[in-house]
Amino acid sequence: MAITILAPAPAEPIYREVDPSEDSDNGGADLEGDHEMRPTKRAKHSTFSIVTPGEVVTDDAQWMRGHGTYIQPGSTEIIATVAGTIQKTNKLLSVRPLRARYTPEIGDLVVGRIMEVQSKRWRVDVGAPNLADLPLAAINLPGGILRKRTETDELEIRTFFSEGDLLVAEVQSLRQDGSASLHTRSLKYGKLRNGVFMSVTGTGGGGGVVRARRQVWTIDTMHGGGKVDVILGVNGYIWISKHIEVAGGETAITRMEESISATVYSSQNEYIGPETRTEISRIKGVITLLVEQGFRVDEDMVMKGYEAAVTVDDEDLGETNVYLGGAKGKKVVDLLSEK
Amino acid sequence: MPLDTSTYSLALLRLDGRRWNELRRLTAQISTQVAADGSSYLEMGNTKVMCTVAGPSEAKGAGGVRLGNDRADIRVSISIAGFSGVDRKKSGRNDKRLMEMQHTIASAFAQNLFTKLYPHSTISLSIHVLSQDGSLLAACINACTIALIDAGVPMHDYICACTAGSTSSYSSNDETADPLLDLNTMEEQELPFLTVATMGESDSVSVLIMETKVQVGRLEGMLAVGVDGCKQVRAILDGVARARGTKMLEGSRM
Amino acid sequence: MPREVEPSVNERQFFEKALAENLRLDGRAFDQFRDLELSFGDEFGVADVRLGKTRIHTNISAEVTTPYPDKPFDGLFTITTELSPMTSPHYETSRPSDPEILLSRILEKNLRRSQALDTESLCLIAGHKVWSVRADVHILSHDGNLIDASCISVLAALQHFRKPDTSSEGENVTVYTLEERDPVPLSLLHFPYCVTFSFYPSTVEEGETVILLDSTLLEEQLREGSATIGINKDGELCQIAKLGGISVDAVAFLGCVQVALARVKEISTFVIKRLAEDAKKRDKGDLMAELRAENDR
Numbered sequence: 055m056a057i058t059i060l061a062p063a064p065a066e067p068i069y070r071e072v073d074p075s076e077d078s079d080n081g082g083a084d085l086e087g088d089h090e091m092r093p094t095k096r097a098k099h100s101t102f103s104i105v106t107p108g109e110v111v112t113d114d115a116q117w118m119r120g121h122g123t124y125i126q127p128g129s130t131e132i133i134a135t136v137a138g139t140i141q142k143t144n145k146l147l148s149v150r151p152l153r154a155r156y157t158p159e160i161g162d163l164v165v166g167r168i169m170e171v172q173s174k175r176w177r178v179d180v181g182a183p184n185l186a187d188l189p190l191a192a193i194n195l196p197g198g199i200l201r202k203r204t205e206t207d208e209l210e211i212r213t214f215f216s217e218g219d220l221l222v223a224e225v226q227s228l229r230q231d232g233s234a235s236l237h238t239r240s241l242k243y244g245k246l247r248n249g250v251f252m253s254v255t256g257t258g259g260g261g262g263v264v265r266a267r268r269q270v271w272t273i274d275t276m277h278g279g280g281k282v283d284v285i286l287g288v289n290g291y292i293w294i295s296k297h298i299e300v301a302g303g304e305t306a307i308t309r310m311e312e313s314i315s316a317t318v319y320s321s322q323n324e325y326i327g328p329e330t331r332t333e334i335s336r337i338k339g340v341i342t343l344l345v346e347q348g349f350r351v352d353e354d355m356v357m358k359g360y361e362a363a364v365t366v367d368d369e370d371l372g373e374t375n376v377y378l379g380g381a382k383g384k385k386v387v388d389l390l391s392e393k
Numbered sequence: 394m395p396l397d398t399s400t401y402s403l404a405l406l407r408l409d410g411r412r413w414n415e416l417r418r419l420t421a422q423i424s425t426q427v428a429a430d431g432s433s434y435l436e437m438g439n440t441k442v443m444c445t446v447a448g449p450s451e452a453k454g455a456g457g458v459r460l461g462n463d464r465a466d467i468r469v470s471i472s473i474a475g476f477s478g479v480d481r482k483k484s485g486r487n488d489k490r491l492m493e494m495q496h497t498i499a500s501a502f503a504q505n506l507f508t509k510l511y512p513h514s515t516i517s518l519s520i521h522v523l524s525q526d527g528s529l530l531a532a533c534i535n536a537c538t539i540a541l542i543d544a545g546v547p548m549h550d551y552i553c554a555c556t557a558g559s560t561s562s563y564s565s566n567d568e569t570a571d572p573l574l575d576l577n578t579m580e581e582q583e584l585p586f587l588t589v590a591t592m593g594e595s596d597s598v599s600v601l602i603m604e605t606k607v608q609v610g611r612l613e614g615m616l617a618v619g620v621d622g623c624k625q626v627r628a629i630l631d632g633v634a635r636a637r638g639t640k641m642l643e644g645s646r647m
Numbered sequence: 648m649p650r651e652v653e654p655s656v657n658e659r660q661f662f663e664k665a666l667a668e669n670l671r672l673d674g675r676a677f678d679q680f681r682d683l684e685l686s687f688g689d690e691f692g693v694a695d696v697r698l699g700k701t702r703i704h705t706n707i708s709a710e711v712t713t714p715y716p717d718k719p720f721d722g723l724f725t726i727t728t729e730l731s732p733m734t735s736p737h738y739e740t741s742r743p744s745d746p747e748i749l750l751s752r753i754l755e756k757n758l759r760r761s762q763a764l765d766t767e768s769l770c771l772i773a774g775h776k777v778w779s780v781r782a783d784v785h786i787l788s789h790d791g792n793l794i795d796a797s798c799i800s801v802l803a804a805l806q807h808f809r810k811p812d813t814s815s816e817g818e819n820v821t822v823y824t825l826e827e828r829d830p831v832p833l834s835l836l837h838f839p840y841c842v843t844f845s846f847y848p849s850t851v852e853e854g855e856t857v858i859l860l861d862s863t864l865l866e867e868q869l870r871e872g873s874a875t876i877g878i879n880k881d882g883e884l885c886q887i888a889k890l891g892g893i894s895v896d897a898v899a900f901l902g903c904v905q906v907a908l909a910r911v912k913e914i915s916t917f918v919i920k921r922l923a924e925d926a927k928k929r930d931k932g933d934l935m936a937e938l939r940a941e942n943d944r
Contacts (some may be wrong), residue, residue: 152641153431494889504872504892
């Protein structure tokens with residue numbers, strides 16, 4: 055085409071210059087406090103080199119293409135399909151999206167919610183593109199791990215997990231379309247009670263919960279709150295609850311049948327005192343703050359954040375206030391950044 | 394008359410002071426709704442559009458046995474606010490024009506997104522129109538592109554859209570008639586125009602809709618101007634996405 | 648509600664391989680139309696179009712009614728399309744499906760918005776009485792390319808239709824029956840026919856998208872994009888509808904427009920020829936038959 059089009063002169067400079075005040079004028083659209091990019095420790099990546107969809111990353115034939123890229127047939131150009139950072143590991147070139155939905159991997163510890171009950175399995179929402187499966191054969195049946203699964207179990211399937219229940223499980227395998235199959239064959243997995251649920255972004259593209267060695271641990275809380283369990287699901291679903299002592303403590307594997315009692319699948323909450331509830335709220339606030347500020351969410355950071363929050367709270371005389379927005383939150387962040 | 398031909402030929406300026414090849418001011422914000430998987434807010438002149446993306450998530454409806462379930466299904470719903478036009482008008486859900494727009498956007502993105510990576514799932518795009526001043530479909534498409542990039546859904550390239558029109562009406566075969574870029578409401582009501590969406594920087598046309606009469610000889614000029622306008626739109630949208638990415642990376646800490 | 652039967656994997660692969668070898672399943676060239684047949688009914692305004700196995704029947708009717716308050720000088724023109732279970736079991740009469748909505752939108756844009764029928768000529772008494780012309784399109788058999796065939800049938804029926812003659816004195820309008828006065832044809836300003844193109848991904852690396860004209864039902868189910876161009880024989884584009892789908896190079900698209908123009912000219916001459924034949928048949932029946940002394944033997 056022999057037509058030359060002049061670029062619209064005003065458009066781009068106005069956008070760039072007036073950017074900070076522009077956002078506040080466009081009322082309602084909140085750009086502050088978003089999830090920010092969180093690189094994991096494992097992957098090597100080049101910071102600050104963003105690629106956007108349709109951009110050619112490289113046309114060197116030596117690279118193999120990984121997630122987030124595609125190659126047009128008949129050419130060696132690797133083109134990005136998401137907006138993110140380039141990751142090079144050995145000869146593999148992939149693009150890590152800035153934000154994406156959680157994709158399950160084998161071995162992930164996830165917190166999920168039961169969405170459907172079918173004849174021999176449950177379908178669990180784990181924040182992935184597809185619902186995950188939890189087969190009846192993959193849970194611990196009360197009465198012992200070696201108990202045979204009977205038809206009665208199938209008929210009474212709702213006595214174990216019903217719609218809306220929360221559970222912590224591990225991804226056992228992946229099916230061909232990428233959906234996960236879960237299992238709860240361990241004492242540390244199973245139905246969740248006595249606590250509060252929160253949802254942040256998972257390890258989809260960065261930000262939020264990262265995969266670490268320990269995703270579940272107990273905090274000895276201050277102010278008489280007692281022990282609080284924290285479960286960080288890799289999919290970004292988090293559960294904070296009051297720690298309930300299992301009678302008898304540690305059991306050997308031969309004695310597992312006895313410890314899996316009927317109360318494992320009970321939906322009844324225990325009594326939780328106000329101090330414990332306060333501390334649970336405080337931990338929840340800490341995690342929210344970590345996510346807003348772009349820190350990674352793992353045991354280490356949550357503990358530091360919790361200690362900082364308690365310190366900041368103690369400085370203020372008077373009533374304990376767990377709210378971490380505004381000035382208090384800033385102080386916590388400062389303390390965290392120092393460490 | 395929105396485009397008084399007598400004054401236009403004097404200074405070659407349209408009623409809002411633009412020349413024939415100038416886009417209106419296009420601003421976009423990405424990730425406006427934190428709770429959504431992806432979201433955006435886009436303004437083309439006075440046309441203001443918001444878009445949110447939910448998904449890919451579990452397919453709604455009859456679970457496994459669905460048409461084409463080896464790829465993700467894309468659903469689009471557009472809701473036009475009653476206060477968006479000059480007169481307050483509540484547009485019904487079954488409006489055929491809206492359904493055509495929804496079908497167009499879904500069909501365009503079904504080709505652009507890598508739907509085969511998410512079988513048995515649904516990607517829902519929800520568009521809200523806050524203010525209409527021409528180029529409605531183009532603004533919706535652009536807002537969807539940005540929102541999908543925010544959601545991290547892999548795609549082949551940006552789909553960028555804009556409108557292009559022609560100064561004289563269809564009957565006059567005026568060879569010197571200028572093609573116009575990015576029309577507002579008044580110009581759309583009076584002049585023939587088309588909405589075109591292209592894939593990124595290339596010349597390949599994804600969406601092309603024209604509902605007014607025009608001489609076939611003028612189509613080439615309008616299409617050329619439209620395609621080039623889309624390239625400019627892509628540059629602006631790309632800048633928005635990059636700025637956001639840089640901000641996220643800068644803000645991230647150990 | 649039964650679902651539409653999708654082409655099997657085998658059919659799809661067979662079709663794609665044939666395209667790669669520049670073959671179409673029924674042996675036509677890529678830009679060749681199927682045989683078009685057009686016949687008219689005994690009454691005025693009834694047209695029957697056959698395009699291959701696709702068959703469309705259109706009925707035009709007119710009645711006197713009040714105009715819209717904001718358009719006192721314009722008559723009414725409505726087009727209704729019906730995709731019934733007769734066409735295919737998966738269509739429901741009550742719920743308009745996506746293809747039906749798109750079909751009616753395209754027909755509306757092409758024929759109503761472009762003012763093919765001059766609505767001002769339908770006005771009898773401004774603000775009080777106008778003609779309301781109604782086109783009922785019945786899809787009898789669906790073997791692809793409904794849009795092109797429907798458009799031909801509606802325009803042919805409109806050209807065939809005769810509305811009753813009227814005379815108006817002051818506020819009163821007298822509508823003459825067919826016996827009293829010969830009915831008059833409608834005032835059609837131009838004839839925008841539609842041509843639909845189907846797009847398929849190129850089979851060669853870095854190749855152009857494959858473009859087919861007049862697709863059968865199987866080809867329609869397997870296509871990845873389509874565009875409908877409404878144009879009249881004088882080169883006026885009335886509408887273009889490429890509603891998403893696979894992207895096509897802009898230059899190639901302009902080529903399609905030229906192909907559409909050539910095709911529309913052919914269709915125009917064909918329809919006019921058929922109308923003339925029908926008129927001759929009628930004439931021989933009415934006037935001359937009365938005057939002839941010859942008997943049919």
